[in-house]
Amino acid sequence: xxxxxxLTHLNISSLSNNRIDNNMLGCKGAEIIATIISTNKxxxxxxxxxxxxNYEGIKIIAGALRTNKTLTALNLSIVExx
Numbered sequence: 001x002x003x004x005x006x007l008t009h010l011n012i013s014s015l016s017n018n019r020i021d022n023n024m025l026g027c028k029g030a031e032i033i034a035t036i037i038s039t040n041k042x043x044x045x046x047x048x049x050x051x052x053x054n055y056e057g058i059k060i061i062a063g064a065l066r067t068n069k070t071l072t073a074l075n076l077s078i079v080e081x082x
Contacts, residue, residue, distance in 0.1 A: 033046075044073065
């Protein structure tokens with residue numbers, strides 16, 4: 001993912017339509033997503049809904065958004081707020 005030059009959409013959110021739902025990514029998964037966001041230069045759309053990412057994980061992802069210049073859509077629906 002770090003050196004991918006063609007990927008523009010990534011959806012890891014629901015089982016229907018070849019999407020994956022409830023991955024229980026949590027904070028560790030948020031760290032991986034943040035790495036993808038901060039290093040990938042082609043990703044435009046990212047959906048990570050229903051993946052058990054809490055407030056701390058969202059802060060990690062938000063930090064990565066500071067360096068990303070290509071992402072135009074980020075779906076964080078149903079984020080764990082505890």
